[in-house]
Amino acid sequence: MFGGILGVLVVLIALLIIFWRWDWFVPLIDRKASAALNRPVTIAHLHVRLGLTTTVSVDDLDIKQPAGFEQEKDDFASARRITVSANVWRYLTGGGLFLPNILVDTPKGDIVSLLDGKNNYTFGSTSNPSKGSSSSSSIPRIGDLTITNGDIRLAIARMHTDMHALVHTTPAQNGDDGSVVIDLKGQYAKAPITGHIVGGSLLTLTNETHPYPIDARLANGPTYVTLRGTVDDPLHFKGTRLALHFAGPDMALLYALTGVPIPHTPAYNVTGNLNYTAARIRFDNFMGRMGSSDIGGDIAVDPHAAPPYVDARLHSHRVDLQDLGGFIGAKPGSGPSKEAATSNQILPDQKINVPKLNAVNATLTYHGDHIENKKLPLDNIDADIKVQNGAIDVRHLNFAVGRGTLGMVATLNPAKDGDFATKLKVDVARLDIARLMQSTGTFKGQGTLGGHITLDSTGNSVANLVARGNGGVTLVVDHGGDVSALLPDLLGLKIGSAVLSAIGIPTRSDLQCFIADLPLRRGVLQTHSLLLQTSNTRTIGTGTVDMRNDTLDYHVTTRSLHFNILSLPGAVNISGPIRSPTVLPGAELIGRTAAAVGLGVLFPPAALLPTIQFGVGKGSVCEDAIQQANAAPAAGIAPGSTTGAGKAVVQPAHSAPKAVASQHKRRKAVTSPPKSAAQIHDAWLKKMHHD
Known part of the structure; x- marks a missing residue:
């Protein structure tokens, strides 16, 4: 009887072996996988070959889209066949999980993220690993990975991205370990993208002693990127030897690829070394061109900070300053755009991009050894700028001009509706006017320019900050220079020459002093004082410059300092757009001209009478105007010692009030009490009308 039972068992076991089908487990696998992934999962067949190295294969794997993504025409993932071999004996004896072979045939994926942030690749919460576990211990060692005809679609609505990654592997040959090849095509960040990426095999990726090779070429719209080199033990951030190259028409387009906001720039081409550790990603010792300027340096990014x-x-x-125009909201390039040429607007109106500023915190230091610019041949530039939680702190932005300095400090703090509450101070310290005008080859003399410009405003571009702002301009020029060369270049050759001719300044007059004290009130530059004195004439100006619509309404009057014949000076009205104002004679000048013509008809020698000026005398108007500018400057900061001989010293913003107070104290000790603005203005009028 026992023998019969044994025989039946043997027969049953034989039948089980003969008719055994691993597909019997398919429904169980489908249920378990569907529950784990929270979406329908099916396989057509299951194949298992048992042994010390066990091989498991599934055919026609299909993973459906989760709830809410039924409208997608493709399934979430699928594969014709997946085969995995595992060394069971090694695992059982404590040697860790080793997968000698993985074969994935025709894998497909459809990775989607909608505008509202909902996506199809989140599988629910997972428990946190224990503190004592090692991330490296959970990563199996893989011997050989073979992928054929892979196609993964990535559709990220917020990034305006819909592209395919075509993936396959190449086998080991000629002593190498094979490779993983990825080809990209589609759209990334609203621009077409193509790419070809070749990496080492997965075996070298997990090999701590074998550098992992990378060779990548990527084109995103007009931006071109290459990355070549090796990574030492990439899973543990041991080091890199990677050469990274960027080229394109505008660095601002790199934001989509790097996540780092950069202002608009002209065409660029840079190459450097990409290094990374567990803490930072670095782009070191890069160098190249940006427009007509060279550019180099180091950039470090901490991706773990929030924001980075x-x-x-x-x-x-x-460096050519025009290449840096994007950093102040202007359009970088070699010249003004067609729109700017036909517009009356004179200040940049590019809006500050608030979302990009909030994307990172940043510290930027920049030094340009030599500045090349046809209109302003400055010596160098030095900048230190910090961005923190969307606020901009220009700690200093200095330009050297010979012994002089043009320096700026500013803070821009986020306000309502994307605006920035802005405080700005520009220090003009002992700028050599001959140096500023050296490109013309016409200015003669040793005049120096000094003073301050201040602005307190709220806005989101240079143009509307000035149009809404309060502050002022206080500038002083002393001791000498050729005004007939200076004004045409400052105002534009055509307009400057017309102004000189209209106000009656003789050719090649020596400039003795110039004072401009102009308060800015709600975008309108008014006039406390405007005085220009040459060796022969004294000119004062009154009126306004409206920065809200870039127009001016100004009146300039010139009188001779000495007895003069054959001169028809008087008030000149300058009005209209700042870019192309209209220069017209005032009533006095028209009257003198008409009288000269009328008398010339009746009695020719009498035509000289209206042209006779007896002179207002030299007096001390320059001294009075400088004293007034120091006592009550429109900019809020006295020009003090910003002109004259010696080395320029630019005061930081926080020390300005104290410095002004000390200047006032010193001046009170050696001069009489300053006159009021009204008293000085009355004195000028009396002197000018005294003939």
Whole structure:
């Protein structure tokens, strides 16, 4: 009897072996996988080959889209066949999980994220690993990975991205370990994208002693990127030897690829070393061109900070300021745009991009050894700028001009509706006017320019900050220079020459002093004082410059300092758009001209009578005007010692009030009490009308 039972068992076991089908487990696998992934999962067949190295294969894997993504025409994932071999004996003896072979045939994926942030690749919460577990211990060692005909679609609505990654592997040959090849095509960040990426095999990726090779070429719209080199133990951030190259028409387009906001720039081409550790990603020792300027330096990014922190230390040996126009909201390039040429607007109106500013915190230092600019041949530039939680702190932005300095400090703090509450101070310290005008080859003399410009406003571009702002301009020029060369270049050759001719300044007059004290009130520049004195004439100005619509309404009057014949000076009215104002003679000048013509008809020698001026005398108007500018400057900061000989010293913003107070104290000790603005203005009028 026992023998019969044993025989039946043997027969049953034999039948089980003969008719065994691993597909019997398919429904169970489908249920378990569907529950784990929270979406329908099916496989057509299951194949298992048992042994010390066990091989498991599934055919026609199909994973449906989760709830809410039924409208997608493709399934979430699928594969014709997946085969995995596992060394069971090694695992059972404590050697860890080793997968000698993985074969994935025709894998497909459809990765989707909608505008509202909902996506199809989130599988629910997972428990946190224990503190004592090692991330490396959970990663199996893989011997050989073979992928054929892979096609993964990535559709990220918020990034305006819909592209395909075509993936396959190449086998080991000629002593190498094979490779993983990815080809990209589609749209990324609203621009077409193509790419070809070749990486080492997965075996070298997990090999701590074998550098992992990378060779990548990527084109996103007009931006071109290459990355070549090796990574040492990439899973543990041991180091890199990677050369990274960027080229394109505008660095602002790199925001989509890097997540780092950069202002608009002209065409660029840079190459450097990409390094990373567990803490930071670095772009070191890069160099190249940006427009007609060279650019180089180091950039470090801490991706773990929220938001990421960027530390950029940049320099140029030779820089054209026009290439940096995007940093102040202007359009970088070699010249004004067609729109700017036909518009009356004179200040940049590019809006500050608030979302991009909030994307990172950053520190930027920049030094340009030599500035090349046809209109302003400054010596160098030095900048230190910080962005923190959307606020901009220009700690200093200095330009050297010979012994002089043009320096700026500013803070821009986020306000309502995307605006920035802005405080700005510009220090003009002992700028050599001959140096400023050296490109013309016409200015003669040793005049120096000094003073301050201040602005307190709320807005989101340079143009509307000035149009809404309060503050002022206080500038002083002393001791000498050729005004007939200076004004045409400052105002524009055609307009400047017309103004000189209209106000009666003789050719090649020596400039003795110039004082401009102009308060800015709600976008309108008014006039406390405007005085220009040459060796022969004294000119004062009154009126306004409206920065809200870039127009001016100004009146300039010139009188001779000495007895003069054959001169028809008087008030000149300058009005209209700042870019192309109209220059017209005032009533006095028209009257004198008409009288000269009328008398010339009746009695020719009498035509000289209206042209006779007896002179207002030299007096001390320059001294009075400078005293007034120091006592009550429109900019809020006295020009003090910003002109004259010696080395320029630019005061930081926080020390300005104290410095002004000390200047007032010193001046009170050696001069009489300052006159009021009204008293000085009356004195000027009396002197000018005294003939």
